[in-house]
Amino acid sequence: MVKIKTLTDQDYFEFVDMQTRFSLICVLLFFITGNVCKLTISPTEPVSVEALVGTNVTLSVSHAGVVQPEVMWFMGGFLVAKWTVGNSSPSGGASDFFKQELDGSLTLMNVSLRNNNTYTVEMTKILEEKVSATFYLFVYDIIMNVSLHTDPPDAVEGEVRFALYYSTLQGEAKEMQWFFNGLQLKNGPHYSISGKKLTINQPSRSDTGRYTVSLTNPFSSETQYRDITVLYGPDTPVLKVSPTKAVFVLGESLFLSCQAEGEPPPSATWFFNGKSIAASSTGTVHLTNVKTSQSGVYTCVMINSRTGAKLQRNVTVTVYESPSGEPHCSIQAVNGDTALQFLCLWPGGAPEARLSFPSLNANASGYGNYSMTVNDIQRLNGQEITCKAEHPLIQTQCSVTPRGPGHFHSEILTRMSQDEQTLVVIHCSAEATPEAFVHWIKNGSLLQNGPKYQISTSTTQLFIYDFNVTTDLDTYTCTAINPLGNKTEDTTLLGPQISNSSVFVSSTRTEVTLSWGIPLTSVITGFDIQMKGPDLSSPSQPKHSIRSDFLTIQMMPASARTTSVSGINPESTYYFRIIPKAGRSTGEQSEQHRIGPAPGLSGAAIAGIAAGIPCALFVILIVLAFIYCARRDRIPRYPVSRAAEKAVTSQSTLNPHRLLRARLKPPPEYRRQQPERLTPLPSVRMATTV
Structure with missing residues (x-):
């Protein structure tokens, strides 16, 4: 219920006093600024108001700018109340359904559905422009007694459309939602929602289910559902001949069954060569002790009793029989793996097929499921053994080749468990017929199932749990054995490597x-x-x-x-x-x-080389001078006077670095003509300082 606020006498005098003060402020502003306060109006509540039938609703407004303006309220385009704001005894158009408030608000008493309308308030003052505000009132009643209806009465698959619509005894919904099996439906190609109706376009069997409508308004809600079954069918009948075979033999019995999907389930009627024949309530025909005259076309007609739709299908029965499928050959080890048993399987048929292994024994044969055991097996290694299957209607064969373990297929698989433990799987299988049994050996010991090692049921896989690179890198040997031989393969595990x-x-x-x-x-x-x-x-x-x-x-x-x-x-x-x-x-x-770019010398290296070249040349000159002096001391000399020797000595003493400043002169001609023995040069270590 919307509450109404009634002004007391004290509130009224406070309101008048406030208006008087506001007027004085406006007059003061007029003398100071030359401006006059203008009349304004504004709603004090939301302009969109929702109310329940039978309650009171106040459309509240406030104004400013002038004192005691004239107010008029309109419902739609009709005047419903008129008075002066602040008048203690407002009058002018109000009735028992409308109450005038001193502040210009309007109260609607005991609202009903006919009060749904647009309400406009206008205020005016002499020499002032008219101001207004608009309200929208929505009145709702409690929703009661919701019912769902269909059009047409039955939903049929393939029809153009099927509709559901609702009705209520009381109250209207502000919001409506449709659901199918709990899922909300939206407008689209298949579903159309308009007004109170949900339309299903081209309904199908998948539309069978529970449809629910949910109605709500601000003061109540109601939900109603209806289960809808979409009628369909019959679908294309499925015919079965039991037992399933291409032909039947004279004297056998068989069943003909006919089934088709539909709602409601369709009924079956059987015809043979155009004449009706008896069938069970489930639509099954039982033929006993069949004769060749019963070969022909059998027709099943399926009828939907609700829609009248019907569909038929034919099946041809031929009275013969032969084994189904193809013969199957296999080998298994027997007698403690010392012998081989060859098996040939081709059951069924009338008569049963005759089976034999001519290469093993030309005179032996059997029927249906035939086997032959051979003890001398080594001579059969790699030899193809054929089973000959003979029937009056068909002749065929199958073959199998016994082989000892041959080519190995080895594979290493590694993965990490959730607790970051490493699991290594070694897969070792050999091509062999019959299938070889594999033994696993490590360091001469036969491995068995345990916490560390697990062997697969087929024995071809070894699982190594919690693998440790430090301790578990080793050679693992798998030996494949069958009655025709054995084969050994070594697998040496390596640590993580990049080849x-x-x-x-x-x-x-x-x-x-x-x-x-x-x-x-x-x-x-x-x-x-x-x-x-x-x-x-x-x-x-x-x-x-x-x-x-x-x-x-x-x-x-x-x-x-x-x-x-x-x-x-x-x-x-x-x-x-x-x-x-x-x-x-x-x-x-x-x-x-x-x-990256091609490698080259850096600037610092180039500067160092440039600085080191003069030093290197200087060292080379010293070495050459040393060599020259050493060779000169070894060359025979002519006698010289003491004076000359002194002169040479004193000259060498006075100018010790002259040799480095002047260019070296070639030795005299006589020295070039005399062979000499060169002594090995002293080793000199050169260094370049940068």
């Missing part, structure tokens, strides 16, 4: 592709892709920092053999490597792959 790796640079030099290989028996659970160099970047996030150490940039699974790295700077140098892992253990890294 080869390569790198390919894209044409833009912004992406590299790493490829690698691993040994076949290497135990690997993943790979770390590491890089050294500038950080990878993208156009939106360029990076310039350079790392001096390798950093893992990707973690690849054990099955990976290639990966791509983007964000390479073409002008920078990068180094890549692959680290193989087995659980928590890591193997030897791959070779490092360098990516």
